Amino acid sequence: MAEIIQKDGTWTFDGDAVRIVPGRDKGVGLLRQHLGEVVVPLRAIGGISYEPGRKAGRLRLRLRDGADPLVQVTGGRLPESSDPYRLSVESDRSGVAEYFVDAVRNALLLDQVDPGPCDAYLMPGPPVPLSFGAGDATASFDGDRVVLDWNWTTEEAKRSGGPCEFRVADVRAVDWSPSKGLDNGWLRFTLEGAAKAPAPKYDRCTVELFGFKKDPLMALVAAAVAVRMPHPAAPEPEPERPLPLPLADAAPALAGEPADHDTLLRRLREVGELHQSGILTADEFSAAKAAILGRF
Known part of the structure; x- marks a missing residue:
């Protein structure tokens, strides 16, 4: 220790x-x-x-x-x-x-810990609920819904519609940036289907930050939301592979094929391979073979 x-x-x-x-x-x-x-x-x-x-x-x-x-x-x-x-x-x-x-x-x-990047979060993120006031709003998050409640510093065009509220499921991206020099920072939420975001002072899904000591608290809100969203490096889900045709459907598929010796052998070989690979049981293999032979 x-x-x-x-x-x-x-x-x-x-x-x-x-x-x-x-x-x-x-x-x-x-x-x-x-x-x-x-x-x-x-x-x-x-x-x-x-x-x-x-x-x-x-x-x-x-x-x-x-x-x-x-x-x-x-x-x-x-x-x-x-x-x-x-x-x-x-x-x-x-x-x-x-x-x-x-x-x-x-x-x-x-422990041979891999120092490389992760495709899933290993930290739980800040506990919820959270509510912090900084910049032109108070941002609250209960684990499901985000509420941005504007204050007297907010632009009239931005606060005229009242508080902005949305669910985590509607968020496509979340970003926090500190103030730098004369440029203000922000806590920005990008919602699904949203067009290009306006400047932070006019964006109803963005808290504009003015460079005061409470600004970093908004990063906790951002992190609490981010951990409940899909990880940006998560692998794409593999497409589902089509299941083999049920035996009842496999035999009718032969109806349009010419009834020749080569076709018969090919179909028997296919069901034989399914049986050998464990996809078909012995009874299913026998039924499939009988169905094929009955077509020729």
Whole structure:
């Protein structure tokens, strides 16, 4: 077992999972505070590293691509204070951090964990219900329905229709982006059949974010919705293979065939192969053979 305790939080590794508990330091962002304890199974981990610094180092846990809906919707754009997979480490605890890294890496090697991308989420996402106010709306999600309730900062054309409400089943994509410089961020939902989305300030399915400290909370809403949608890397379902014709239908199919010796042998060979492969039982094979011979 390995453990490192810092003002920023506590990380514990028991050989099967990394347990992350946020600290109470003022530098811990609101997202981490609301998300609370996170348990990352070993099979969801793609790597871990420690980066020493003059005053403080950083412990970083890298999850496999597609393992966590929060990482999926934020795309590495969370500010450091909001990233649950980073831990600020005081310089005098660098030895403990390096020991922690070695413990996780050794477990990854022993368990032969594939560091490649996932085609299904391995993390459960934020618990619901959720309701956060940031930017021009309050976004609420109960596990099935999303409600965007506009506030006084919302453009009149956007809020004139009242709150916007839709179900997860109607969502084709969800995206969160932080503010950058003079450009505002957003929490955007793209619904099935929707045309090209207008600018966030006019889009009724988008919360416009203004760069305040509550903005990352909207990423929790995005992640909670995303984990209930089909995984973006999920394989396409295989088309159903047609079942063999029932015996009663197989014999009539011969009606249009010429009654010659070659056709007789071919049909007998086909039902024989079905019998040998286990598709036809002995009784079914006998019945099919009799039906074929009766046609010639």
